[in-house]
Amino acid sequence: MTAPLLEVSEIHTAYGLSRVLFGVSIEVGAGECVCLLGRNGVGKSTTMRSIMGLTPPQAGRVAFKGVDITGWESYRVARAGIGFVPEDRRIFADLTVWENLDVAQRGGGWTTERVFDLFPTLRQLTGRNGGYLSGGEQQMLTIARTLMGNPELLLLDEPSEGLAPLVVDHLDEQIARLKAEGLTILLAEQNTEFSLRLADRVYVLEKGAIRFSGAAAALRDNEALRHELLAL
Ligand SMILES: Nc1ncnc2c1ncn2[C@@H]1O[C@H](COP(=O)(O)OP(=O)(O)O)[C@@H](O)[C@H]1O
Numbered sequence: 001m002t003a004p005l006l007e008v009s010e011i012h013t014a015y016g017l018s019r020v021l022f023g024v025s026i027e028v029g030a031g032e033c034v035c036l037l038g039r040n041g042v043g044k045s046t047t048m049r050s051i052m053g054l055t056p057p058q059a060g061r062v063a064f065k066g067v068d069i070t071g072w073e074s075y076r077v078a079r080a081g082i083g084f085v086p087e088d089r090r091i092f093a094d095l096t097v098w099e100n101l102d103v104a105q106r107g108g109g110w111t112t113e114r115v116f117d118l119f120p121t122l123r124q125l126t127g128r129n130g131g132y133l134s135g136g137e138q139q140m141l142t143i144a145r146t147l148m149g150n151p152e153l154l155l156l157d158e159p160s161e162g163l164a165p166l167v168v169d170h171l172d173e174q175i176a177r178l179k180a181e182g183l184t185i186l187l188a189e190q191n192t193e194f195s196l197r198l199a200d201r202v203y204v205l206e207k208g209a210i211r212f213s214g215a216a217a218a219l220r221d222n223e224a225l226r227h228e229l230l231a232l
Pocket residue numbers: 015018020038039040041042043044045046047
């Protein structure tokens with residue numbers, strides 16, 4: 001077995017005195033789509049923030065492609081090849097769709113043209129200001145912007161949150177396409193159905209610790225566990 005692309009080992013993370021993660025370990029292999037599940041407040045976003053160096057862990061280790069990146073500043077983590085799409089869809093409201101993408105351009109595999117192939121809706125909206133997009137369109141733009149940085153690993157924090165079911169189905173197809181193109185994905189979700197459709201493997205968090213890890217199919221088949229650990 002080759003070394004995982006991302007290896008999170010026993011991380012402990014806190015906000016000031018408030019401890020949130022208690023020894024979380026996660027592995028994501030190249031080309032995998034791994035999902036981090038769990039109810040609101042269990043530490044999914046904090047795990048992603050720990051990986052990105054936004055809230056560095058107090059103990060434990062984060063390695064990317066075998067390199068210890070624990071405590072690196074987030075711009076360095078991004079430059080190393082980890083793209084982060086946070087929960088709050090941080091687009092520039094006063095810039096157009098085109099400008100939002102252009103400022104994120106790094107030179108590399110992803111171009112605006114390729115992004116528009118994946119998100120044809122955005123092609124129709126190039127001149128529109130970010131602030132005037134619907135929730136689903138903003139989510140597409142946030143993902144598109146992050147892709148412009150040519151990540152090898154994409155961290156998606158609750159992309160389906162607040163979106164209408166039809167929009168979620170559409171997003172599901174687009175994420176599946178990214179996976180088919182070989183992008184490695186770590187997805188945090190509360191929407192279990194959405195994530196089980198996409199994920200190869202899942203980790204379920206409860207109170208800052210991993211309570212279940214295994215194949216997505218194993219969780220799909222275990223209704224009692226889903227009931228215990230996930231909001232239904
Ligand atoms: N900036 C912060 N300062 C203090 N506590 C926080 C902060 N962000 C999150 N928390 C707390 O950390 C815990 C985990 O939050 P979070 O990682 O956002 O969970 P999830 O993403 O699974 O909903 C929660 O109890 C939350 O209130």
